[in-house]
Amino acid sequence: MKIFSSKQLYKADQVTTEKENISSVDLMERAGIQIFNWLHQRMQGAQVPIHIFCGIGNNGGDGLVLGRHLVEHGYNVKIYVANFTDKRSKCFLINYDRFKNTTKDWPILMKGTADFPQIDRQDVVIDALFGIGINRPPEGWVKELIQYLNQSKAFTLSIDIPSGLYAESTVKDPDAVVKANHTLTFQAPKLAFFMPENAEFITYFEVLNIGLDAEFLQNEKALAQLIAKPEAQQFYKQRKKFDHKGTFGHALIVAGSYGKMGAAVLAAKASFRVGAGKVSCFVPNCGYEIMQTAIPEAMVITDEKDDLISNIHYDIEPTTIAFGMGVGTQPETVSAFKEFLEKSPSSLLIDADGLNILSENAELLSLLPKHSILTPHPGELERLIGSWSDDFDKLKKAQQFVEKYDIVLILKGAHTMV
Template sequence: MKILTGKQIREADRYTIEHEPVGSQELMERASEVIAQWICNHIGQETPLFFFIGKGNNGGDGLAVARMLYHAGYSCYVYLIYGKELLSAECRFNLERLPEGVCRQEGGIVQELDIPGDAVVIDAILGTGVTGPLKDPVLSVVEMINFLPNRVVSIDLPSGLGTEFGNDGRLTVMAETTLTLEFPKLAMLMPEAGEACGRIEVLAIDLDARYMDAAPSPYYYVTEEVVRAQLLSRPKFGHKGTFGHVLLVCGSEGMMGAGILAAAAALRSGCGLVTLHLPIAERMAVQVSSPSALLSLDPGTCFSVLPRDLTRYASIGIGCGMGQAEETVAAFETLLRTYSRPVVLDADALNILASNPRLREYVPEESILTPHPGELRRLVGEWDDEEQKLELVKKLAADLRSVVVVKGAHSMICSPEGVCWFNSSGCAGLAKGGSGDVLAGLLAGLLARGYDSMAAAVVGVYIHGLAGEKCAAYYGEESMNSGDLPDFLAEAFMDIR
């Protein structure tokens, strides 16, 4: 799913109106019907709905939704921030169509509004045309909404939020749910402002596909349909050699949990064979926890010598719990100089790479790097804002001719060409130690299975997030842990297929 800028969104609306053809009111009605249907499906009729209405098309959407839901049996209350004379033509048109039974108030002292505690607040104040900080009267209204204990649903995006960058420190509505139209907006997917959106629901309103296909954008959104289209088939007469052999160089004395998690995930990836290279003294824990994994034994307490015959392996995952001992750094350099197929670099492999920039030239092309924000800073330096961060990630991916996965709430997958995919699956329960080890093992397994690096990253990150959702549904976000994740990978794969 392509992500467009605010300017492109407005152009897509105009193009749809001109080429479908459809009137602007009809397009607004189409969007409002989809929003109203979602509310009908998720909020009971006994719940009062309180609409805050701006003067533009976002307000027009809100008024149309209020009309539709009133006719569907909901109690709807409308607060108009601006007088009728200031409303856009579309917004004024929908105000005039509002049934008499919809309670309404125009302007006035917003703090004196009597909003029932069980009401759901519908934010229809500002849309994609926001520029600059909020000013009164909108400023006071947004502050009051954020003070309320009520659930808040924002239409298209939380009022005050810019569609792309520059949202750091900006006051916006803090929504529980955002019903975004056609595709998410870039700002929703980044830490700078994404928290304001709550849960993101993407509602299709059928903007003209010709414009959407032709519009240039380096940003995309990973959906279930995208992942399903990239899944490899499993030939009936395949065998363990057909499906690839992955080597995991993970773990060290006292840090074998990371290797065990990576191996468990690789064993769920669909690849044919998994070998874990580990210190000889740590072998028993792996043999007990993952008897399906083969072992390559290192005589030291950390990664110090290369496994025999690296040509046997279709991919390598390296770094989880590996440590940064002097002999490990030397062995890591030798591995990079020796092995030419794509590798997955995580944790200590990334830290070694950051501390020894000369090693970057030896990273095989089409590898996958999986930094969390701290590791990313060590690799690329500090950034002032999310826009600069994106540019630094694109440069890293281009310089290494590799894929960079920046882990987070909407993990970003950046190709060497600078195309960025934002993940749609996952939950806050994944923010625990070991989740990244599971992801690294899964990605290395998918590379061995036969996926190219970009497909492996897109599929693996989504499946990992979906497994997290399933894990949270079973254990809860607070109590789930990374050791639970590998088993839920199987359910995630089955769901997608």
Template sequence: MKLFTTPSIKLLDQLTTEYEPITSIGLMERAAEAITQEISKIVSPERHIYIFAGPGNNGGDALATARLLIDLGYRPIVYLFNTSPSHHLSADCAKNRDRLKNTGTTDFFEITNQFTPPVIEPDDVIIDGLFGAGLREPLTGGFASLVRYINETEAFVISIDIPSGLFGEWNPDASPDRVVKAHLTLTLQTPKLAFFFAENTKYTGQVKVLDIALHPRAIAETETGYYLTTVTDVATRLHSRAKFSDKRDYGHLLLAAGQYSMMGAAILASKAALHSGAGLVSVHAPRCANLILQTAVPEAIFSPDKGEEHIEEIPANPRYTALAVGPGMGCNETSIAALLHLLKEIKQPLVLDADALNCIAQEQSILRYLPSRTILTPHIHELERMFGPMNSDADRLKCITHVATKYDIIVVLKGAHTAIALPDGSVHFNSTGNPGMATAGSGDVLTGIIGSLLAQGYPPEEAAIIGVFLHGTAGDLASQEEGEEYVTAGDIVAHLGKAFKQIKATRM
């Protein structure tokens, strides 16, 4: 599913008016109908609704919504802020102002100068339609004061498309004094890029995407570098297993993982790889791992390292169809040397996680030797160990996009909306997963899944996108059954089978 920046959304609207055809105010009416329908599901007509509309098209959406709510028996109190020196409204906002006035409502107030705010009670509802994603400068003056007033009330706040004061993409100067804090954001057609950043959740609250039926041709023709992975995207990419096949047809993964006291990582990753379809999984680990590995994962092949307690070398044997390196491996001079030697020899697809990333953090020259389309799977702390401290998720997204294109690799930044940066500069956000997956070993499971898909012959880009989606789906299933607090990494592995079945069922 494509995600669009603010300029692209404007183009989409324009193309939709050309292809349907529909007027811009007709498209605004369509948006208002979707917004009104959603509000009517959660707000009863008896509640007091205060609508704050700005002078642009976001305000036009709010005014049209007010009129449609009146048609449904609501009595919204509407304030249109037309306070610029020229008192200029956008054309469609002005039309919707006139349409609202024609309803005969006595609860409409056009503010052109001073504003005395109403007394808003905790059980009331505020609909924020002041400014949309196209805002170019932080709010100041009277609008900043109005935002502070809204945020200080205890009312339930619904923002139309985006909380006023928040930019659609990058928000380096966002401040609680200048951005509406919504409980619910009803965004139109697609989520805004800003919604995928942790620092903005305090403004957006719950986000619900409303389909306003922008023209499919317009969507297809409008280019973007951002995507949201959906179940349809994954279902169409999953391979089917042939009736006449054997284990070698599904690849042989070498997992280099574990050290003394950290063999759980190797066990979790190898189980995840096997439960994700790899025909064979060999675990290259220190000799001390022999008994526990062969007991805990009898389906895996133990490949003993020469080291007793730590990995000292990583084989790039051509019989392996992919390699996954790092979980629980440890990071020291020996492991750094082993990783560097592997990178100079390897010809197979590769995913690096955990201590392999910590090795890169300690020895930056390793980056130069990463084979094309190698997959890195850092969480935010591993990312910052490698590339320095960052102030926000937005900065981290810019970082992984730069790194992916510079080194021709794939970077999977794990989080609430795991972001996958590809070498072509595009970013794919994941739509599955939940806070219950923030648990020890969860990343090791993801490494095993991605490594398994690589071993089976999935292109690295697809292995990363599908692997992350599968991982999140399994976590969601585990959470639904047991509750978020209960979920462990082992539970994620245990639900991989159901995750595959659920995804495949959507293509039948």
């Protein structure tokens, strides 16, 4: 699934309205109905108090569309408009009038803290204050409103993005961002949803298809790609009836040192788990019995040294090679790794102590075979690329590192980033 920037999504809106000969209000109606359908399917007419807080832009317009449909279906709804400026978007004004024509309970205009309503913990809060177009933190009583909503502990559903959260840059004021229990986002997830620094604002999210132009979305270069289960399934290879272990590749794992043989065992087990037909492990001599006992299906090659790896040699032709798990950073191992890099004919997978060796011996980075894969956790990544100011800066520096050395980075975390 593609992840687009705010500018790309605005362009997609424009292309859709032009191609379908509809207005932006029609597109907003489509989005609001999608939110209503999602909520109605789960609430089934339950008379739980629903508080919809609308801004005066298009995100607020989405909230008004939702509110109108909820009222028409008999829900217990109150609409509040945060009247922090005299400016209004055109779509907001049209939907404001439509809502007033639906019910006698007109939206309540909020002008300060005195207008904050009572919200109980069992109520539902709909956040439609600010969308992806926000360019500065909410201030004054609007910031206090967001804090009030967060303190209520009511179930909070954000429309498109939690108010106060920036789609493609770091939050300037964490105290001015809605902490959403659930976010219904339009057409594509936002990059901010996957950043660790935003964890308290994004608990769960779902993508609602509002029918933006498919051709435009298909051809537009994405900011990033989300690989979820449906996308991952496309990479699965169907195993045929007469396939055998020789069909599925031979993995060589260079791993382990005295006291760290568990890393080699886990790596070998993982290789079989993900489908390798054969697995060979190059380990120090002290690991021979451990490997043969812990994972007898793996083949074992040993180094001359008893407690560490000093000379990587083998007489097999592996399909893929992994290096680093538990090897340590002793000078002899560093020297062996350097010699191995100098003669390695194909890309490598490097993890753990292999990454530590690279960060402590930066001259080895230029020896990495093209398209090698490095798999750092946050601490290992920082040692490789240096510190960063925020998660967006981390991505930028990681991308520069990838381009410089023509390698692949797999950044470990709650959301793996490649």
